[in-house]
Structures are given as structure tokens and as C-alpha cells.
Amino acid sequence: MASADQTLSPLYATYARADLRFERGEGVWLETQDGRRFLDFGGGVAVNSLGHAHPHLVEALKSQAEKLWHVSNLYEIPGQARLAQRLVEASFADRAFFTNSGAEALECAIKTARRWHYVNGRPERFTILTFEGAFHGRTLATIAAGGQKKYLEGFGPKVEGFEQLPFGDIEAVKAAIGPQTAAILIEPIQGEGGIRVVPAEFLRALRALCDEHGLLLVFDEVQTGVGRTGRFYAYENSGVEPDILASAKGIGGGFPLGVCLATEDAARGMTGGTHGSTYGGNPLAMAVGNAVLDVVLEEGFLTHVRDMALLFRQSLEGLKDRYPDVIEEIRGEGLLLGIKARVPNADLLMSMRDKGLLGVPAGDNVVRLLPPLIVSAQEVREGMARLESALAALSVSGAAIARDDAA
Numbered sequence: 001m002a003s004a005d006q007t008l009s010p011l012y013a014t015y016a017r018a019d020l021r022f023e024r025g026e027g028v029w030l031e032t033q034d035g036r037r038f039l040d041f042g043g044g045v046a047v048n049s050l051g052h053a054h055p056h057l058v059e060a061l062k063s064q065a066e067k068l069w070h071v072s073n074l075y076e077i078p079g080q081a082r083l084a085q086r087l088v089e090a091s092f093a094d095r096a097f098f099t100n101s102g103a104e105a106l107e108c109a110i111k112t113a114r115r116w117h118y119v120n121g122r123p124e125r126f127t128i129l130t131f132e133g134a135f136h137g138r139t140l141a142t143i144a145a146g147g148q149k150k151y152l153e154g155f156g157p158k159v160e161g162f163e164q165l166p167f168g169d170i171e172a173v174k175a176a177i178g179p180q181t182a183a184i185l186i187e188p189i190q191g192e193g194g195i196r197v198v199p200a201e202f203l204r205a206l207r208a209l210c211d212e213h214g215l216l217l218v219f220d221e222v223q224t225g226v227g228r229t230g231r232f233y234a235y236e237n238s239g240v241e242p243d244i245l246a247s248a249k250g251i252g253g254g255f256p257l258g259v260c261l262a263t264e265d266a267a268r269g270m271t272g273g274t275h276g277s278t279y280g281g282n283p284l285a286m287a288v289g290n291a292v293l294d295v296v297l298e299e300g301f302l303t304h305v306r307d308m309a310l311l312f313r314q315s316l317e318g319l320k321d322r323y324p325d326v327i328e329e330i331r332g333e334g335l336l337l338g339i340k341a342r343v344p345n346a347d348l349l350m351s352m353r354d355k356g357l358l359g360v361p362a363g364d365n366v367v368r369l370l371p372p373l374i375v376s377a378q379e380v381r382e383g384m385a386r387l388e389s390a391l392a393a394l395s396v397s398g399a400a401i402a403r404d405d406a407a
């Protein structure tokens with residue numbers, strides 16, 4: 001029987017859902033069944049890169065839906081070749097494998113790295129070094145890669161071949177490299193971990209260590225990719241190129257789509273029959289992925305992202321100065337922003353929601369702002385005004401100001 005009560009719901013109780021039911025969206029706005037409007041600065045957790053119901057994406061999906069949905073990878077899929085070609089031209093990569101999610105893109109990245117050593121005659125090299133605070137997905141291998149206890153507990157033996165090191169500790173990396181080491185896997189900016197930006201010099205040092213020891217450098221850009229940080233991929237901010245990269249979230253704009261990118265050399269072990277996916281790269285996903293790139297790769301689009309990022313940054317730093325008892329720090333790059341809170345992040349999110357503004361929680365007591373990349377200057381200002389009222393409601397000094405105003 002239908003019921004809103006979680007204990008009677010037929011769904012797994014794995015999610016703590018907010019009591020909101022959205023019916024439609026347009027651009028950065030979401031509307032509930034009962035007609036309340038919210039400014040969506042959560043962006044479906046960095047997925048709705050072009051906002052809701054973007055006309056170009058709607059058109060691409062509709063027209064593909066009328067032609068062909070799925071044929072399987074037993075046949076040529078022209079949209080795959082086209083999207084792969086465009087990704088290769090826009091990045092370090094030479095090869096692409098399409099998936100349906102971020103975790104699957106990571107699985108492909110992990111298999112690609114291990115297989116490279118295997119075909120190079122070093123099958124004993126299968127261990128991948130990762131970092132504390134990382135998030136790489138929820139499959140058995142990716143929870144092992146992420147290394148977080150809360151995600152591993154109760155799921156049997158941790159998948160072998162992952163070693164977790166302290167964040168930003170290059171000496172620990174040097175000490176950990178041994179005869180079993182295959183690769184280093186890192187998010188250029190930790191998303192779920194709390195918008196922790198990895199310094200460019202650390203990424204450069206990892207690149208040098210990989211080159212020195214014959215290891216592969218793997219970037220998890222599932223959250224940071226496809227324009228989110230103001231570059232097509234975030235690694236461009238540091239100038240450090242990986243050998244393998246996992247991308248998802250924003251690349252599908254809301255349609256389930258991921259991709260593993262690799263250099264020709266790194267992909268050399270992934271020969272006929274070594275990997276596959278039933279749905280990966282199906283015509284619907286390819287139509288949407290290509291439509292996302294039509295917009296993101298358009299001249300001036302990433303400049304717009306960087307301009308909006310600057311506006312956000314200035315406003316957020318101002319709010320931090322005015323509400324130092326609520327905001328400890330502003331973090332991030334581009335439109336991947338984090339507010340490290342001095343109150344519980346859940347309280348800040350609740351207060352924001354009361355003012356019709358949506359964000360996303362992250363580790364380290366951070367509230368993430370991941371607005372659609374198409375956000376306008378006016379919408380940024382509207383969002384910052386709503387954020388200010390949310391902060392004032394939580395701030396001791398702000399609350400006092402509000403009371404004075406009312407008096």
C-alpha cells in the first residue's frame with residue numbers, strides 16, 4: 001500500500017530524503033507539486049550542468065527517442081564515435097569507453113590501469129594508491145578505492161588492491177610506492193569529501209612520481225568535469241595531464257552517462273572482449289551527451305562559467321565576512337563551491353531550503369553549491385540574497401540585526 005512513511009515504503013531505506021516532491025524544472029528553477037519554487041544550486045549533485053529542461057537537450061532526446069533507443073554494442077553506434085572524437089579533441093585522451101554512471105567509469109579506469117601492467121608483463125602491479133576523504137562511487141571496488149569505513153562496513157572483505165594515504169602528503173605517497181603499485185587515483189578537487197582542492201604542486205609531484213616509477217595517473221573527474229570548474233576538465237587548471245580519467249555527472253546533463261578516457265598507451269590492454277556494458281553508450285545517451293557538448297564547447301561558454309564563478313566567489317567571501325559565526329571558509333573552483341560551516345551543515349541547508357534555495361551536503365561540515373553552469377548573474381544575485389537570509393536566521397549577530405529591523 002502506498003505510504004509516505006519510510007517504514008512502510010517498498011523502497012530500500014538507504015536515502016534520507018527531504019520531504020519535497022518536484023514536478024517540473026526550468027533552467028535553475030525547480031517547482032514542487034504544490035507549486036513552491038526553489039532556486040536549484042544543488043544541480044542534482046553536479047549533474048544538471050545545463051539546468052532543467054534545457055531546450056537543446058529536450059530536442060536531442062525527443063528526436064532520438066522517435067528514431068532508436070537501444071541496439072547494444074554488437075553494432076556500430078555512430079553517436080559513440082562522434083562523442084568520443086569530440087572528447088578526445090577536447091582533452092588529453094585518445095580513447096573512450098562509455099558507461100552509465102560514475103562508478104562504472106571508475107571501474108573501467110581501475111581495470112584499464114591494472115590491465116596495462118598485465119600486458120606489460122607486470123601482473124603483480126595491481127595496487128592503486130588513493131587518498132583519505134576520497135569518494136569514487138558505491139560499487140565494491142569503488143568503496144574499496146574510497147576507503148571510507150561507513151561505506152565498507154558489513155559488505156564483506158574489502159576488494160584487494162587499494163591503499164589509502166593521507167590527503168596531500170607527498171612523503172606518504174613516496175613511501176607507499178612498491179613493487180605492487182599500479183597507479184595513483186585522485187580527484188583534483190574532492191567533492192563529497194568537502195570541496196577540498198588539491199594543490200597544483202601536489203598533482204605535479206604525483207605526475208613526476210608516476211613517470212619515475214612507471215605508474216599510471218588516474219583522475220576522477222566525475223564531479224569536476226565538463227566545465228564545472230571553468231575548464232572543460234579541472235586538470236587543465238593545474239596543467240597536469242592524467243593517463244586515465246573518469247567522467248560522468250555533468251556530461252549527461254541528467255541522462256545517465258559516464259565515460260572512461262585514456263591515452264592510446266594506457267588503453268592498450270583493453271582489447272577485444274576485456275570489458276563491456278549492455279547499456280553503455282546507447283543511442284539515447286549519446287544523443288544527449290553530444291547535445292551537452294554542443295553547448296559546453298560553444299565559444300564563450302566556459303568564460304561565462306568563470307565569470308559567474310567570480311561573482312559567486314566575491315558574494316560568498318562578503319557573506320563570510322558578515323556572518324563569521326556561521327561561515328568558516330569558502331572553498332572550491334569555478335561553480336564547484338563549498339561553504340564550510342560553523343553550524344551543522346544540515347542546519348544551514350534547512351535554513352536555505354526555508355528561503356527557497358537548494359544546496360548539497362558534503363563531508364567536513366560543508367554545504368556544496370553546484371548550480372547549473374547556465375546560471376545568470378541575476379540568478380546568482382537572487383541566490384546570494386536568499387543565502388544571506390538563511391545565514392541571518394542562523395547567526396547570533398544576524399538574528400539580532402533582523403530583530404532590530406523588525407522592531
Ligand SMILES: *Cc1c(COP(=O)(O)O)cnc(C)c1O
Pocket residue numbers: 100101102103104106135136137138187191192220221222223248249
Ligand atoms: C558521484 C561521484 C562518483 C560516483 O558516480 P555515480 O554516478 O554515483 O556512480 C564517483 N566519483 C566522484 C568524484 C563523484 O563525485
